[in-house]
Amino acid sequence: MTTSLRSFIKSVRASKTIADERSIIKRESALIRTSFKDTAITHQVRRVNIQKLLYLYILGEKTHFGQIECIKLLASPNFIDKRLGYLATMLILDENQEVLTLLTNSLNNDLNHPNQFIVSLALATFGNIASPELARDLYTDVEKVISCNNNYLKKKAAIVASKIVEKEPDLSEIFISQVDQLLNSHDHGVLIGATKLIRSLYTVSPEFRQELISKIPKIIELLKSLLSSNLNQDYDLVNIHDPFLQIALIRTLRTFFTDDEQYQSTSKYNEQLNDILTIVVSNNDFSKNAGGSVIHEAVKTIFSIQNLDPALKVLGINTLGELLSAKKENNNRYIALNTLLSVVEIEPLAVQRHRSTIVACLSDLDISIKRRALELSFAILDNSNIRILIKEILNFLEDPINNDKDLKLYITTNIVNILERSELIPNEKWKFDTLARLVKSNGDFITQSISSQILGLIINIPNSDELKTYTVNKLFKLGYEDYNQNGLNLIVSWLVGEYGDLLLKSKLQDETAITDDMLSDYLISLANLQNDNNTLISYILTSSLKLSGRISSSSSKNKLKNFIESKTKSVDLGIQIKAVSYSVIFNEPDHIKKGLLDKMPPPPIKVKDTITLTNRISKPLTTGTSINSTHSNNGKTSKTEDLLLDLMDDEPIPNQKSSNEVDLLNDIFNNNGPQATGGKSSSNDILGLFDSPAQLQQQQPNKSTSLGIEALKTDKVKVSFTLKQVESGSALIETQISNLTSSKISNLQLLIAVPKTQKLTMSSISNPIIDEFGIVTQDLKIVGSKSSKIKLRVKFEFDINGVKQTEQFDFGKFKETL
């Protein structure tokens, strides 16, 4: 009936097809289940069953049906049963299972068992699947073990104790008293366990921090004696004093010294720490992994602690530089770059000295090293090295082996962001030359948001400036020669529409003058080539209309007109709407057109947050998500841009133009329209088809007020309301209160009244204290008779710098009714 484990493994391995394998596994799994039901089976059979169950577990099969059986097995008095039972329990159960309660009794017995190996099994299991309940039930047993004289159990108990306090911080008190005797041990395993326990205690229970800090001299002492003792054959790897213990000790020290709140009490040990770290760094060498790991740990510690001896920091940076350049050792490079990245904010100048090494790492084959080097290059960039660094980065970008899409996107975004920061730019011409080079080599990776930024830069050149003509001409030449890069096409098609007149004054590469025909033909042939790219077609439509106002040749005008009219039959709704509106405008008399087709006012340039490429410890974002988030942002912006492109058809009434246009412009260039989601904009399009344009206009401003309608603004606070949801007879409103000062606002209280016919329910405020420049929110729900207006009387009180303030105001700006 039951076969041995060995034959089961063999038959699984021997199966030729996946289907075979599945059927064998299914059959075996069924057999095990039936066998579990049989109460008369021997321990021998039970063991085989569990072993097979574990094999199933490794194969990734379901094993939950065996949980009870594991617990039964470990309750047996035989060591062999216990061993397997605990092993299986550790693997198959986790801390969330209800059956854990069944385990309590067995664990309790075994923790007090005379056989140390059984105790060890119980400890291991407990450590792996400790739940808060188990921690509470069993801590006394662990406490007993931790104070015994058996090092083998002591070290395990110490780690288990650290798990216990992590799960149940209230128990810290029990174990804090054990720290001293653990640290007095000479056994490396026990010491490692002790450091772990100290770190856990330190993290979970602030009330014991002082006491733990007083152990610093002891820990430093341990580290010192470890380094100066003779090598211990048992523990040392390749002539290095037990690196595991060294690291555990250093890490523990770091935990203490990086806690700013305890700075007062730790700073008196700074000097000792300085000394010991210097010894550590000089005592190890990084030709071997183990030594390198210790140095790395020490260097990390050096940089995470403020107020250390500057000489030590220099030593740290130099060590990293050595690591970087020493030899073709990728592991070390990776680590050095990583650490430099975290250091660059504190010691930018010191890191800059290693610029050439960092740039050399750009050509490394390892993608993660490349990424780090790249990010570091951007981090050390300032006005002294911007030319050379950007040049290096562009070289990197143009190298055909670097075709990682994410990287290219990252570089492009970052360079454009840098170009927007005028304080870094050596001169304007350089800025636009760089821009042109970027667009040329990397046009495919310019997303819509980046192209908006680039266009923003160009619009911001003063109209009279030669540079504008120069840049527009330069980009046009690039686009005229290369129709295949999407980003380039977008930019150039827009420029042709907006600055057609400037182009007409300039020349091509071969000195031929640019003519009306050339521009209109460019747009039309681009549209024909990229017929299925709707965004580009939208750009081109707008451009065509604008260009028609800038050129004189009537044949070219006719071509543009025909082109626009051809798109009135487009299958794409957005384009169709646009084309229809444009062809109407096209036929308007010139003086009306002139107002519509005038040049755009320069948009303000918004400072962007730098995006990161790699995971940093401070921001545990995966690379994937950070890049995804840029993507999703782009997605949103593109919708906003569609709105801008729609601008023209919404505005048959010129006198409303100015205010709206600027708003929408801000939207496009700042990408700050988080509310303009796809759903909304498409519904807009549909509305546009059936309703009057006036309605569209009404809807659009709502979108740009995504931050709510401002109700009150004083020099200290701003209050605004956002209508989150209106249903017949009820409305959900979010109140946002922002602190405009650099001091904390506390005891915030909001009292709101509504007309008697309505009823108000308020949720609790998200936080009664507003941090400096922070925001808190509070939700309101109003219920009342249908189509009544929302009116609020608001009174609110708060303390600022200890002074009580009161504000009162009425609010009724919502257009919507209940």
Add this chain to the structure above:
Amino acid sequence: MNRQGKVRFAKWYSDYSVKKYRLNVDVHKLISSRDQKHQSNFVEFQNNKLVYKRYAGLYFIAGIDLADNELIYLSSIHLLVEILDAYFENVCELDLVFNFHKIYAVLDEMFLAGEIQETSKDLILKRLEYIDSLE
């Protein structure tokens, strides 16, 4: 885990109840595609870092925190392999396939709840020998 992505042994030290299988597949895809000679032994994976080393056809992979020390985990992987080698006397993949339950015992002597607890090779081997003699 071997080169074909078959898991030989795995132990989860924190709660990953969801999609362990999926994780395995992803990890394998990521690591097997990396160049052994020219790339480092570290790679980021979701919110963790993987430290791995290939011994013949087997990958030994440890998932660690972003803030952890990569090199020391690399050393501990090496230590584990040395211990396995001594324990099985010239270990090969098949030893691991058929004795997977014993490997867990080795792991448990070396790590507890994800923390390294014993770093002396001889000591661990002696313990294992003794425990086996109890059976």
